Amino acid sequence: MSFSTMLMQLSSGMVKTTGIFFWTIILSLPLGLFVSFGRMSKNPVLKNIVKIYISLMRGTPLMLQLMMVYYFPYLLFGMNIRTFRFPAIIIGFTINYAAYFAEIFRSGIESMPVGQYEAAKLLGYSKSQTFIKIILPQVIKRILPSITNEVITLVKDTSLAFSLAYMEMFTVAKQIVAKDATFTPFIVAAVFYYVFNFVVAFVMEHFEKKLSYYR
């Protein structure tokens, strides 16, 4: 196989990897915020269900979770899962990362001084105004470094989609290596992940700088 054909095949994998990445971020961040509300809920039933969910997500391998999500409809309902590969991957990554993001949101929200809520209450802000205008912006600033860590991990974790034989970057690279007995695809893959994370770190640093106008 020529280098250019190899790159062609790998680049279609890159597009898919990027797709997993963005879908997971877009879905798991808001989901994580709502999960953190459940985790902090005064309702003990909801709170404990969410606690169990988070602990399962963090306590079992992501690869296993991906497989369980994928085979679940087949094993339980005998459904045809051939077209379910991509949705299963997005669902698997999203529910896993939402659990991590939820804990990050929770620690950020709980670290906010009560004086901010009290000042907002005295000024007549409603509960939702207080959260959206006063609390959340400050929470985001506080948790941004932890979010960056998770996002960088996610870039690398996308390669776990190989376990469902989804043709993302790593799966493609592995196949070419096995077939053509060449090491080059691994090097291309390594460069790809590295550059991807370089860009991620750059973008996140930009956000952090933007929020550094106050302490």
Next chain:
Amino acid sequence: MNILEMNHIHKSFGSLEVIKDISLSVAEGEILSIIGPSGSGKSTILRCATMLETINGGEIIYMGEKAAYTDSSGSVIYAKGDKAKKINSNFGLVFQSFNLFPHYSVMKNITDAPIHVQKRNKTDVFNQARELLEKMGLLDKADYYPCQLSGGQQQRVSIARALCMNPKILFFDEPTSALDPELTLEILKVIRDLAKEHMTMVIVTHEMNFAKEVSNRIIFMENGVIVEETTPDKMFNSNNERTKAFLGKYHNMG
């Protein structure tokens, strides 16, 4: 007319009774100071008056409207919804620790609630905010962020923020105790200026000389009860043993 009336207020934290049947009222234009040893319940009574704590008994009345009362079965009923909003717009509170919003500029700290909560005209609010900042000597700091200001400046911004809501009564909970002596003077001057404009105020303070000079009436609290309530002159010449003991400590310190 009384802006605020608090009648037979009780407040406990768990089994600890912190406010024991306190009644007080504040008339329009009046300046009331509350003094007393640490832990006597001064902050708690302000926090009850500003609805940051819920009372366990008694009633709170603003401008003749019941913000909270105790029904015949002994449970406390608070005003809700629009009525509560209206009542809460009567008062403002200046915190010991300022509690400015760090991500908002000075100007936005002051104008955001009048614009987005009270839905007032933007131009009017900005004009009022500028006037207030000028009065506080902070007009040149309008675009600064709280972290770029000294403690005294932050406290002046927080006073401006409270004033821009046009409250009928302003509460201060030890507004100077987080500040060093020089900055304390800045804040006391601001409060003195407000007194000249007959702003109705309730001030919890450890600055005895200031309390004596600025207030119309002083309450001395200890262990959740009002020990003495009188004019500054009478308070500082009191025959009450506990009042004398408390004020004596301050004299020895000062």
